[in-house]
Amino acid sequence: MLAPDLRNKLLRAVDDGFDDQIRFLADLTRLPSLRCQEATAQDFMATALRARGLAVDRWKLRVEDIQHLPGFSPVAVSYEDAWNVVGSHRPAADSQQGRSLILNGHIDVVPTGPLDMWSQPPFEPTIVDGWMSGRGAGDMKAGLSANLFAFDALARLGLAPAAEVYIQSVIEEECTGNGALACLQRGYRAEAALITEPSAETLGVAQVGVMWFQVKVRGKPAHVAVAGTGANAIEACFPLIEALHALETRWNETRHPAFAEHAHPINFVVSRIEGGDWTSSVPSWCTFDMRIGLYPGQDLAAVRAEVESSIAQAARKDPFLAQNPPAIVYHGFQAEGYVLQKDTEAQRLLERCHATVAGAALGQRTGTGTTDARFYGLYAGIPALVYGPKAENIHAFDERVELASIRRVTQALALFIAEWCGVQTRG
Amino acid sequence: MLAPDLRNKLLRAVDDGFDDQIRFLADLTRLPSLRCQEATAQDFMATALRARGLAVDRWKLRVEDIQHLPGFSPVAVSYEDAWNVVGSHRPAADSQQGRSLILNGHIDVVPTGPLDMWSQPPFEPTIVDGWMSGRGAGDMKAGLSANLFAFDALARLGLAPAAEVYIQSVIEEECTGNGALACLQRGYRAEAALITEPSAETLGVAQVGVMWFQVKVRGKPAHVAVAGTGANAIEACFPLIEALHALETRWNETRHPAFAEHAHPINFVVSRIEGGDWTSSVPSWCTFDMRIGLYPGQDLAAVRAEVESSIAQAARKDPFLAQNPPAIVYHGFQAEGYVLQKDTEAQRLLERCHATVAGAALGQRTGTGTTDARFYGLYAGIPALVYGPKAENIHAFDERVELASIRRVTQALALFIAEWCGVQTRG
Numbered sequence: 001m002l003a004p005d006l007r008n009k010l011l012r013a014v015d016d017g018f019d020d021q022i023r024f025l026a027d028l029t030r031l032p033s034l035r036c037q038e039a040t041a042q043d044f045m046a047t048a049l050r051a052r053g054l055a056v057d058r059w060k061l062r063v064e065d066i067q068h069l070p071g072f073s074p075v076a077v078s079y080e081d082a083w084n085v086v087g088s089h090r091p092a093a094d095s096q097q098g099r100s101l102i103l104n105g106h107i108d109v110v111p112t113g114p115l116d117m118w119s120q121p122p123f124e125p126t127i128v129d130g131w132m133s134g135r136g137a138g139d140m141k142a143g144l145s146a147n148l149f150a151f152d153a154l155a156r157l158g159l160a161p162a163a164e165v166y167i168q169s170v171i172e173e174e175c176t177g178n179g180a181l182a183c184l185q186r187g188y189r190a191e192a193a194l195i196t197e198p199s200a201e202t203l204g205v206a207q208v209g210v211m212w213f214q215v216k217v218r219g220k221p222a223h224v225a226v227a228g229t230g231a232n233a234i235e236a237c238f239p240l241i242e243a244l245h246a247l248e249t250r251w252n253e254t255r256h257p258a259f260a261e262h263a264h265p266i267n268f269v270v271s272r273i274e275g276g277d278w279t280s281s282v283p284s285w286c287t288f289d290m291r292i293g294l295y296p297g298q299d300l301a302a303v304r305a306e307v308e309s310s311i312a313q314a315a316r317k318d319p320f321l322a323q324n325p326p327a328i329v330y331h332g333f334q335a336e337g338y339v340l341q342k343d344t345e346a347q348r349l350l351e352r353c354h355a356t357v358a359g360a361a362l363g364q365r366t367g368t369g370t371t372d373a374r375f376y377g378l379y380a381g382i383p384a385l386v387y388g389p390k391a392e393n394i395h396a397f398d399e400r401v402e403l404a405s406i407r408r409v410t411q412a413l414a415l416f417i418a419e420w421c422g423v424q425t426r427g
Numbered sequence: 428m429l430a431p432d433l434r435n436k437l438l439r440a441v442d443d444g445f446d447d448q449i450r451f452l453a454d455l456t457r458l459p460s461l462r463c464q465e466a467t468a469q470d471f472m473a474t475a476l477r478a479r480g481l482a483v484d485r486w487k488l489r490v491e492d493i494q495h496l497p498g499f500s501p502v503a504v505s506y507e508d509a510w511n512v513v514g515s516h517r518p519a520a521d522s523q524q525g526r527s528l529i530l531n532g533h534i535d536v537v538p539t540g541p542l543d544m545w546s547q548p549p550f551e552p553t554i555v556d557g558w559m560s561g562r563g564a565g566d567m568k569a570g571l572s573a574n575l576f577a578f579d580a581l582a583r584l585g586l587a588p589a590a591e592v593y594i595q596s597v598i599e600e601e602c603t604g605n606g607a608l609a610c611l612q613r614g615y616r617a618e619a620a621l622i623t624e625p626s627a628e629t630l631g632v633a634q635v636g637v638m639w640f641q642v643k644v645r646g647k648p649a650h651v652a653v654a655g656t657g658a659n660a661i662e663a664c665f666p667l668i669e670a671l672h673a674l675e676t677r678w679n680e681t682r683h684p685a686f687a688e689h690a691h692p693i694n695f696v697v698s699r700i701e702g703g704d705w706t707s708s709v710p711s712w713c714t715f716d717m718r719i720g721l722y723p724g725q726d727l728a729a730v731r732a733e734v735e736s737s738i739a740q741a742a743r744k745d746p747f748l749a750q751n752p753p754a755i756v757y758h759g760f761q762a763e764g765y766v767l768q769k770d771t772e773a774q775r776l777l778e779r780c781h782a783t784v785a786g787a788a789l790g791q792r793t794g795t796g797t798t799d800a801r802f803y804g805l806y807a808g809i810p811a812l813v814y815g816p817k818a819e820n821i822h823a824f825d826e827r828v829e830l831a832s833i834r835r836v837t838q839a840l841a842l843f844i845a846e847w848c849g850v851q852t853r854g
Binding site: 110111112113114117174175208210212218220221222223224225226227228230232234235238241263264267269270271272273274275276277278279280281282283284285286288289290291293332333367368369393394395396397 | 537538539540541544601602635637639645647648649650651652653654655657659661662665668690691694696697698699700701702703704705706707708709710711712713715716717718720759760794795796820821822823824
């Protein structure tokens, strides 16, 4: 237990740095770290880590380094400008009492969608009524700011963690997780990991797996004047999508125990579609993208087999598709579900730190999306605690994050670092 | 009636030029005159017209010249490189006995679709078993070749038409008809028009109207993890498309008399679709393109009202769309249906010429697509006869046209020109 005096000083140190933290968050949110465009935001993070005296490791992802590892997801994009950044704190050699810690966040943000649906430009953060809006402000640049500024709180008191702390800013969280996987491949390990995803100040105790796939449907083109002689590839997709929703319904009916209370844990979403070339031709092709959820413990190969059989069965009812079965392509998430190992020391400590700051017990939640926590938990035996601020409209328009919540999370983190790692005087 | 001797000489003159004609057709088919890329094929046509001693009028389409005219269709593309070409024959001043004639064809071709679905590259014409394959070979470069080489047959005998003949190579037939409209605007008129669309050696006596429109649907994006809180713009399109098919069914049930015998004259086709930005976001937008048919006499404004009310009714059943109604955008075809005026001299002459060449009566057909004939018939009082060779897989893969049919059509055209326009010795 931290001495009450140190505890109070740490809380105040976060308060003292909070204006800077919000400016930092706004500056970071201004950088449009969309997929394949994360590099400038990563430069910004590297500069911030370096300014704190951390050793900065910035490296480019290479598929050949990670493609053989469990948890790898295939990609259809180039990693030519795909950089991870880690800032490492290593304590003075004579301090052996602390426990090492990973503070992880992802820099990548999802697309904005049509700009005219935003009340403010998405990369021009605005503060209204105690909330900062902007694409990525909540998911999860606020978390990245919390990781850094919690570390700063110790420094502000002339202290440093008495164990290794790795502050990770990774890419690819929104589509593959290959950024976190590359951190593991590069050797980063610790006795606990904190992932400051916008969890609304709850602890993520389980999360579904996520799979992305693309269904490519062919049609038989014809002049629209004789549409009946063709096979419409766009309309042929509708029953395939329906068949996938039937699978979704079945999975929601047979719950994994961690999701027993959840209204609708498994979500299958057709999220992109494109087809046809010419308004007066029966379309000869249509491709749609699905994102599906799956339970912890569901084997990815078995999931793919079920998906393929659902599509194949529906296709057999279509005279043209029966002869020309749709192709299924997997790129993006091939992510297993994950359940946090129960009742670890790290979890108990986080519960205490949260209660100290928030004056209430730490709630738990089961996530119907994935996070990078799975890599640490499933493939490296590291308890990975998902805990971060309250945000709204994630992946939607007018995404925003609550400033008061960022402050509380940063304070809880500062307490956690001090107690988990121990503290020593800054060298 | 032509003297039998002249008639036989003309038929033989077409035969004599036929190898050249097929080479010409192959060369023209090689030029990929897709929309906004017609200019090089039009250069080729201008050169061919000039080589025949015709006065060549090549001009760029301008929306401001035609947008106030009946039959205009709004466009979403640039006409920066959009050229029409007309070659004009004007007889010696002392010849007043002939009747003037427009020979019309369009140079634009529809997209190929995925190249791997073609047996041969689409712009590499190949002759197999008496058919030439290639995108546009049938629709309608074979017709353009027939127009030119029928005119050549007279020249080969030292003759020229004794009246004005305008050989038109127009663009935009496949999407708006604005190329033919621009010919009218520029002043081209004649006592009859022949349009050598691939009609399989029948006479087009009626054609449906065609309308294109785009439906823009918005959704409420959300993280897929909580898909239920969003509104999926892609899936929201499905019931709208269904409602439009219901309108299609009603129109097919209440036939226009010209289409009484037709199995399915009105075709509504969803031909393009695009939606969503990110596989893990509930899609916030989806846009689909429809092509619909309509009957001669159906008022375009009334058609738009029916379409809009069908969509609005279906949208009202969707909680999100009820508050955020889809937008409907019209660009491309706003084409009225057209019925050929009955029993004109031009038609009776074409029937005789066809019978002479084909040894059978000229069949008639009602078209479930549109052609540029409507402009001449509806807006200039010119009987516009649609009559051309036999082609297959129009707007599809492996489009092809029958060579023997091109020869017969060219022969019938040569006879028609000689008799309609009269002949005089080449000056």
